[in-house]
Amino acid sequence: MQRSVFFISDSTGITAETIGNSILAQFEGVQFEKHRLPFIDDPQKAEAAATRIKTRYAQSGERPIVVNTMADRTLCDIVATSGALMLDVFAPFIGPLEDELATRHSGAVNRSHGLVDFEKYEARINATNYALSHDDGIDVDYAKADLILVGVSRSGKTPTCLYMALHYGVSAANYPLTDEDLEKLELPARLRPYKNRLFGLTIEPARLAQIREQRRPGSRYAxxxxxxxxxxxxxxxxxxxxxxxxxTTHVSIEEIASKIFDQFGIERTMF
Amino acid sequence: MQRSVFFISDSTGITAETIGNSILAQFEGVQFEKHRLPFIDDPQKAEAAATRIKTRYAQSGERPIVVNTMADRTLCDIVATSGALMLDVFAPFIGPLEDELATRHSGAVNRSHGLVDFEKYEARINATNYALSHDDGIDVDYAKADLILVGVSRSGKTPTCLYMALHYGVSAANYPLTDEDLEKLELPARLRPYKNRLFGLTIEPARLAQIREQRRPGSRYAxxxxxxxxxxxxxxxxxxxxxxxxxTTHVSIEEIASKIFDQFGIERTMF
Incomplete structure (x- = not known):
């Protein structure tokens, strides 16, 4: 039996989903069926969400769980008519912060994923372009890299570089080790000046073979x-x-990125 | 005066940072100086974190704020000796969920960003590879695309495609409109079979010129x-x-992606 969970937000729903998943992961024995309902920002949409949740409740016989980041109390109340267990993500923290900061919160619609800080945005886009154009180890300007990932083909370098760029504006290049490098057991000359920016990714052989087989079935490479x-x-x-x-075998992209930042003392935040 | 905030986690710190930023964004008048302290998973690291926070407290004279997702009470208590305002992200939700699910939470280290579900992971990696190889509008297999972003050069298509792929495993291709398309005012023939999967991105002219100027200074293009x-x-x-x-002018990548998913009724969750 799966328990239905609805992540409901007046904005993207990313915060509701992120914290919701972290909490649900602590209930390992329970299967959850997850739904994301973003941009619920008027009574009509809230009514539609409530109807949907109520229907699921009736079908499953199990009370759905709502993880909610809507700021407007009226909308929350409408969704609550569904009978779901309502978990309000912000409510527990607003009071203590208002006391601490001696100011009232704005009550504005949650915009943390919607606000655009052009400078940070540009850093992310520039870093993404950098990662895209420094992905093949061929025509590369390593001097501008914040860090350089090194590893064999398909060890996870590219997605990690893209993630670090898109989210943190970190310019990461990557260098795929060639057969020549591996035979010589030597770092290629053009990486040597940047030795303190290098980070290696490795992976279990069986997993690598599986990934490569998907890409080039039946090849020697796989x-x-x-x-x-x-x-x-x-x-x-x-x-x-x-x-x-x-x-990287059992590690998510998010965790790889965090560990690399930790190693280099990069403490950049996401927003 | 900036108020120091520390996002502290026994894992990546992504959840702490995500919810912390969402909450802080509601206090618009206050400037925050943000730090991320991930992988605080033993007493020694917790002591080091506490010392760092205490030092910041002494320097600034303002009480720091800790947004915390560490599961281990002992570690929390160590960090709390810093005198910071401690905001425990999970605590308010565990009780109601234990009651609702009639089961105890595992108390395990927060692993939601560390756990690897190979199937989902593969979907993300495959979608990322798809986005990378369908980014130029040239050698493309649109039939396999979940959706296709259309727009002029530098309107935000590539980072959006990469984001949707990396996070949601959605295979998004993109098609940059050519001068020929724009003169003819016609969709190119090979997009027409996929009309119901097309989504357009546009941007304000001044902003586009600024972005293009960065890329090709002094060009007609810019x-x-x-x-x-x-x-x-x-x-x-x-x-x-x-x-x-x-x-897309005033919209973050996260919000663009959410709006597109909303438009197409794609309800895929992130984890």
């Missing part, structure tokens, strides 16, 4: 043997060069 | 006149073709 050889050599090379390294 | 012409024609073309459209 064989377990080839993957094992590449990863062993890469591991040796990175260890000899004293480059910090992370095994 | 003149306000050229930008105005392209955007007017694009607007006409998209309107005639009945394609939904969003002006």
């Amino acid at each position: 064989t377990l043997k080839q993957c094992q050889w590449e990863l062993e050599q890469a591991d040796r090379l990175l260890r000899q060069a004293g480059i910090p390294c992370l095994n | 003149t306000l006149k050229q930008c105005q012409w392209e955007l007017e024609q694009a607007d006409r073309l998209l309107r005639q073709a009945g394609i939904p459209c969003l002006n």
Whole structure:
């Protein structure tokens, strides 16, 4: 039996979804069926949401859970007529913060994911363009990189670079280790000046083979043997060069990025 | 005067940062100096965090604010010795959920951004690869796209596609409108079969000129006149073709993505 959960927001719903998922993850035995209802910003939309939740309640016989970041009390009250368990994300924190800051909160519609700070926005877009144009290890200007990810093909470098750029405005280049590098067990000459900005990504051979097989089925590139050889050599090379390294097999992109920032003392925040 | 805020977590800190920012955004008059302290998962790291917060307190004379998602009470107590205002993100919701679900929460370290569900992870990576290889409008297989963003060069298509892919596993292609398309005021033939998956992005001419000027300073491409012409024609073309459209000038990537999903009834969740 799955318990229905609705993430409801007057804006994107990202905050409701993020905190909601973190809390639900602490109830491991329960299966949740998750829905996102963003931009619920007038009574009509709130009525429609309530109807939908009520219908789900009737179908399943289990009380749905609403994780809610709507600021307007009237809209909250409308959604509450569905009979769901209402969890208001902001309510518990507003009081203590008003006391601490000796000011009232604005009660404005939640705009943290909607507000555009052009400077930060531009940093994110520029970093994304940088990641896109420094993704192949060929025509690259490593001097401008905040950091450079090194690893064999398909070890997770590209998505990690894109994530760090899109969210944190961090300009990350990546360098895919070539067979030549792996045979020589040497960092390529043009990476050496930037040794203190290098970070290695590694992965379990079986997982790498699986990922490569999807990409080039039946190729030598995707064989377990080839993957094992590449990863062993890469591991040796990175260890000899004293480059910090992370095994990405069981780690999400978000966590890889956080660990890399932690390693380099990059404390940039997301917003 | 800036008030110091520390986002503290035993994991990535993404949840603490996300909800913390949403709450702080409601106190518009106050300037915050934000720090992220992730992976605080043993007493030693908690002591170090406490010392850092205490130091900041002494320097600024203003009580720092801690937005905290650490699960371990002992660690929370250590950080609390700093004298900061402690806001525990999960505490207010655990009780009501335990009652509702008639089960105890695991108290496990917050792993929602660390857990890897291979199927979802693969969907995200595959969608990211799709976005990367369908970004130029040239060698493209639109049939597999969940949706296709259409707009003039630098209207925000690429970062939006990457964001939707990385976070939601949505395969989004993009098509940059060419001068030929804009002169003819016609959708290119190969987009027509997918008309119900098209979404237009537009932007204010002055902003577009500014972005393009950064990229190709002094070019005709970056003149306000050229930008105005392209955007007017694009607007006409998209309107005639009945394609939904969003002006991205004052809208974050997160909000653009949410609005597009909303338009297409895509209700995919992030985790």
